[in-house]
Amino acid sequence: MSRIQTTFDKLKQQQRRALIPFFTAGDPKPAITVPLLHAMVAAGADVIELGVPFSDPMADGPTIQRASERALKHGMSLRGVLDMVAEFRKQDSTTPLVLMGYGNPIEAMGWETFARRCAEVGVDGVLTVDFPPEESHEAFEHLQAHGIDPIFLIAPTTNEARIELVARLARGYVYYVSLKGVTGAGNLDLSDIAHKIPQLRKHIRLPIGVGFGIRDAATAHAVSKLCDGVVVGSRIVQEIENSSEQKVLENVAKLVRELRVAIDQA
Amino acid sequence: MYNFPDSSGHFGPYGGIYMAETLIPAVEELRSQYLRFRDDAEFKAEFAYELKHYVGRPSPIYHAKRLSDDLGGAQIYLKREDLNHTGAHKINNAIGQALLAKRMGKKRVIAETGAGMHGVATATVAARFGMECVVYMGAEDIQRQAPNVFRMKLLGATVVPVESGSKTLKDACNEAIRDWVTNVESTFYIFGTAAGPHPYPMMVRDFQCVIGNEAKVQMPEMIGRQPDAVIACVGGGSNAIGMFYPYIEEKNVRIIGVEAGGHGVGSGAHAAPLTANAKVGVLHGNKVYLMQDENGQIIETHSISAGLDYPGVGPEHCLLKDLGRAEYVAITDDEALAAFDALCRFEGIIPALESSHALAHAMKIAPGMARDKVLLVNLSGRGDKDMNTVARIKGITL
Numbered sequence: 173m174s175r176i177q178t179t180f181d182k183l184k185q186q187q188r189r190a191l192i193p194f195f196t197a198g199d200p201k202p203a204i205t206v207p208l209l210h211a212m213v214a215a216g217a218d219v220i221e222l223g224v225p226f227s228d229p230m231a232d233g234p235t236i237q238r239a240s241e242r243a244l245k246h247g248m249s250l251r252g253v254l255d256m257v258a259e260f261r262k263q264d265s266t267t268p269l270v271l272m273g274y275g276n277p278i279e280a281m282g283w284e285t286f287a288r289r290c291a292e293v294g295v296d297g298v299l300t301v302d303f304p305p306e307e308s309h310e311a312f313e314h315l316q317a318h319g320i321d322p323i324f325l326i327a328p329t330t331n332e333a334r335i336e337l338v339a340r341l342a343r344g345y346v347y348y349v350s351l352k353g354v355t356g357a358g359n360l361d362l363s364d365i366a367h368k369i370p371q372l373r374k375h376i377r378l379p380i381g382v383g384f385g386i387r388d389a390a391t392a393h394a395v396s397k398l399c400d401g402v403v404v405g406s407r408i409v410q411e412i413e414n415s416s417e418q419k420v421l422e423n424v425a426k427l428v429r430e431l432r433v434a435i436d437q438a
Numbered sequence: 439m440y441n442f443p444d445s446s447g448h449f450g451p452y453g454g455i456y457m458a459e460t461l462i463p464a465v466e467e468l469r470s471q472y473l474r475f476r477d478d479a480e481f482k483a484e485f486a487y488e489l490k491h492y493v494g495r496p497s498p499i500y501h502a503k504r505l506s507d508d509l510g511g512a513q514i515y516l517k518r519e520d521l522n523h524t525g526a527h528k529i530n531n532a533i534g535q536a537l538l539a540k541r542m543g544k545k546r547v548i549a550e551t552g553a554g555m556h557g558v559a560t561a562t563v564a565a566r567f568g569m570e571c572v573v574y575m576g577a578e579d580i581q582r583q584a585p586n587v588f589r590m591k592l593l594g595a596t597v598v599p600v601e602s603g604s605k606t607l608k609d610a611c612n613e614a615i616r617d618w619v620t621n622v623e624s625t626f627y628i629f630g631t632a633a634g635p636h637p638y639p640m641m642v643r644d645f646q647c648v649i650g651n652e653a654k655v656q657m658p659e660m661i662g663r664q665p666d667a668v669i670a671c672v673g674g675g676s677n678a679i680g681m682f683y684p685y686i687e688e689k690n691v692r693i694i695g696v697e698a699g700g701h702g703v704g705s706g707a708h709a710a711p712l713t714a715n716a717k718v719g720v721l722h723g724n725k726v727y728l729m730q731d732e733n734g735q736i737i738e739t740h741s742i743s744a745g746l747d748y749p750g751v752g753p754e755h756c757l758l759k760d761l762g763r764a765e766y767v768a769i770t771d772d773e774a775l776a777a778f779d780a781l782c783r784f785e786g787i788i789p790a791l792e793s794s795h796a797l798a799h800a801m802k803i804a805p806g807m808a809r810d811k812v813l814l815v816n817l818s819g820r821g822d823k824d825m826n827t828v829a830r831i832k833g834i835t836l
Contacts, residue, residue, distance in 0.1 A: 279720055279734060329462075349459065352460055352619065354620065
């Protein structure tokens with residue numbers, strides 16, 4: 173059984189929701205990434221989405237764009253991210269890790285090599301923002317062959333036929349994008365999420381995570397009541413950006429703990 | 439029989455719909471609406487009317503006789519897209535998409551622009567049809583193309599400088615996509631070139647094909663036959679595909695696309711993914727030959743011409759290269775500038791720096807050809823917008 177499924181099964185038994193923080197690998201420096209992963213787990217993260225930096229992050233707002241730029245400036249690459257996962261796994265063999273990013277760095281490496289390396293180092297899922305199901309045949313084939321879960325996005329604009337399409341292909345969990353916009357925008361609509369999640373449940377048996385626009389503990393709490401997992405990205409990246417090198421681990425851990433408490437609240 | 443794209447928007451291994459999920463329903467809606475109106479008699483009549491009475495089509499073909507005589511070889515003919523309203527071929531596509539936007543009930547249009555010609559064309563049609571218009575333009579290009587920025591503002595558009603990345607066309611595309619994903623229900627993205635997610639490469643090609651279709655009628659009228667080669671510059675490749683597509687089945691006509699060689703393809707500082715045999719990759723919604731580093735990060739390109747300064751190229755050009763039906767070559771900044779000067783002095787025509795690349799290649803091969811051979815160059819735009827750039831290179835302060 174995959175780490176992602178094990179994690180969500182366990183949370184379900186405990187009647188808890190997953191906390192899924194996101195940050196960009198290599199931001200602000202590669203040396204901080206593995207310590208950050210461990211700090212997040214210690215502070216209560218259930219699954220971590222690790223961003224693979226890309227030169228042209230079209231689906232991201234300014235905060236994650238800047239994180240990508242900082243990471244690339246320090247020579248971060250997909251190879252480097254995979255090495256970081258291997259390093260993380262030396263001390264943590266249970267927390268699921270999902271790589272999230274754009275398709276071209278993977279295309280450049282080749283899907284077969286990438287999927288094999290993911291399995292070797294202990295990546296559990298891969299979310300490729302700009303590869304919709306229609307263009308994911310090759311990706312799907314190689315990820316499946318190596319036991320890596322392809323994670324897909326569903327948006328407020330996704331119609332029922334496409335929800336079914338995603339339901340057929342997705343493994344691990346499904347990521348519901350809670351707003352029309354880029355990451356870090358601030359116009360999340362709780363009533364839309366409350367309306368949409370039951371629609372998704374008609375077709376999707378996998379856990380459903382919700383993200384984009386969750387900027388504080390109160391929103392995380394409210395969203396957690398509607399789904400199986402809460403993804404927090406830009407807010408965490410902002411914390412990394414605003415913290416000094418000495419304080420970054422402490423500040424991010426504090427933020428993750430606050431989110432954890434909020435999500436676990438009745 | 440050449441028939442691309444397929445129903446899923448692929449040109450062989452190229453093209454596709456590589457977009458974030460939020461936009462997939464929007465491109466699907468666009469595709470179904472475009473297919474509905476493409477063959478609609480009323481739509482076609484309105485498009486033809488606008489092209490004739492607003493753009494001033496058909497654009498003439500002109501025999502550059504003094505220039506040809508000086509070169510002493512093949513005869514160079516120019517398809518005068520520079521004489522279109524707004525000064526370039528971009529208006530053909532902008533009108534087509536604006537008519538579609540109108541039918542889809544969209545009141546707000548957005549666009550990316552490099553040299554500013556597509557931005558001006560979009561601002562123009564937005565004024566013409568009473569739509570709100572926002573144009574994204576790289577901060578560096580805003581410097582290079584100041585007159586076009588002012589034109590867009592005069593036409594009522596909001597020009598948003600893009601400060602991210604290399605501050606050029608690709609970054610303007612990123613920012614326009616971010617706007618679209620945020621305002622997807624109210625907004626029509628008037629994409630400027632024959633690239634991007636399906637249906638854009640097909641739709642832009644179809645709207646631009648008026649160039650090649652006219653030429654196929656005009657050339658026999660002028661010289662009694664089709665030319666020996668058609669030549670056009672290729673950035674994303676919309677003027678080129680508009681000229682080339684109607685000639686694909688004309689097996690005796692050579693098709694030559696001219697990319698921006700910058701400081702030379704060997705130097706690395708260029709924008710010629712086809713000529714340089716760049717690795718295939720995914721950017722801005724499609725899979726194409728793409729300039730990137732070994733880690734799949736998109737690299738900064740260089741060209742004297744902002745309109746060609748782009749790391750990718752339209753998917754249909756990628757396929758035509760693989761099929762061997764079209765040849766792709768590169769022309770350096772210096773060669774393009776020499777052609778620019780030559781056309782000014784020999785023919786009294788100031789070409790755009792983009793179009794100067796196509797002309798430069800014609801001037802390069804003409805002397806080695808017989809005098810009865812004919813090269814048809816698509817003069818895709820006029821050079822008024824390039825006065826600052828050319829003056830700076832010549833060390834002149836305007």
